Amino acid sequence: MGPPGAGKGTQASRVAHELGVPHVSTGEMFRDHAAAGTELGRKVQAIMAAGEYVPDELTVAMLEERLAEPDAEQGFILDGFPRTEGQVAALDTLIGEDGLDGVVVFEVDEDELVQRLLTRGRVDDTEDTIRYRFRVFRDQTAPLLAIYGRRGLLVSIDGIGDIDEVTERILSAIEAYDLRPGAIIEESEIPQ
Ligand code: ADP
DSSP: OOSTTSSHHHHHHHHHHHHTSOEEEHHHHHHHHHHHTOHHHHHHHHHHHTTOOOOHHHHHHHHHHHHTSGGGTTOOEEESOOOSHHHHHHHHHHHOTTOOSOEEEEEOOHHHHHHHHHHHOOTTOSHHHHHHHHHHIIIIITTHHHHHHHTTOEEEEEOOSOHHHHHHHHHHHHHHTTOOTTOOOOGGGSOO
C-alpha cells in the first residue's frame, strides 16, 4: 500500500516474480479492460480518468474472479487492493481475516511522487488528477493502515532510492518478518 506513484506496481511485479506467485494489480486489470473495450472497461474508463475509485462492487467481483484462478492457489501479491474499508471487509470474507501474510507500506515524499507521476505520462497522470488521487488516498485508503497495523501485519518500507535498492528492502523485510506466502506469523514473533 502507498500513495499513487509510490512504486507499488513496479515493486509488486518484481517481488511476485521473485516469490513465484502472481502479481494481482486491480489498476492494471482495469486498464486492460479499458484497452480491450469490455463492458467493465467501458464502465470504469471515465472513473479512472477522473482519479476516482471504481465502486467496490465491480472491483471486488473482478478480484474474486482473479483469485479463483489456479495460479493464485499458492499465494499472490496484491497491488492496489484493498483501497476502501468495504474492500478490506470483502477480502476478509474471501481469504479469511488471517489470509494476508503481510502488508508492505511505502513511505515516500509527496513532492517526489508528483514529479515521478508527471514524467510517467499515463492518461490519468495530469497534475489535477494526481492531486485528486492523493486526496482520495489520504481520505479513503490511509485509514486502512490502522486496521492492518492492529493485526500486526504492517511493514514500512522507505520507497525512495533506486528500483533495485527498494526491491532489496522489501525482500529483506519479507525474510525478516517471515512474510513468505503460506508462512504463519504470530504477533509475538514480529520484531518491535
Ligand atoms: P496508482 O498506483 O497510480 O494509484 P493504479 O494502477 O493502482 O494507480 O490504479 C489506477 C486507477 O484504477 C485508480 O485511480 C482507480 O480509478 C482504479 N482502481 C485501481 N484499484 C482500485 C481499487 N482497489 N478500488 C477502486 N478503484 C481502483
